Amino acid sequence: MNYRIENFAAACLVLLTLLYGVVFIIMTQTEAYGLSSLYSVMLDVHPRGPLVWGIAAIAAAALALARQARLASMLGFMVWLFAGICYIIMGNYLLFICLTVPLMLFWLLEYTGML
DSSP: OOOOOHHHHHHHHHHHHHHHHHHHHHHSSSOOOOOOOHHHHHHHHTTTTHHHHHHHHHHHHHHHHOOOHHHHHHHHHHHHHHHHHHHHHOOOOIIIIIIIIHHHHHHHHHHHTTO
C-alpha cells in the first residue's frame, strides 16, 4: 500500500478503521457503551466482542501502515464484515450501506491490488 498524497482517500479509510478501533477500546474501559449502537449490539453478541473488534481494527490499520497489504486487507475486511453483520442484526441498514459497505469494498480492493 502506498499512502502518499495520491492515495489520500485510502489513508483516510485506514485512519477511520484505526479510530474506530481506538474508540471501541476506550469505550470498553468506560461506561460510555450506550453511545454507540454498534457497540451495544457487539456487547449483546459477546461481552468481549467490542474489545476484540477494537484490537482487530487497530491491528488491521497497523499492518496496513507497516505495508503488510494482504494480511491487513484480510483482517480489515473481516472487521468491517462483522460490523456489517451487527448493523444488519439491529436493522440499521443505512449505516450498513453508508459505512460498512464502502469500507469492506476498500479492504477488498486493497487485497486484490486494484486500488
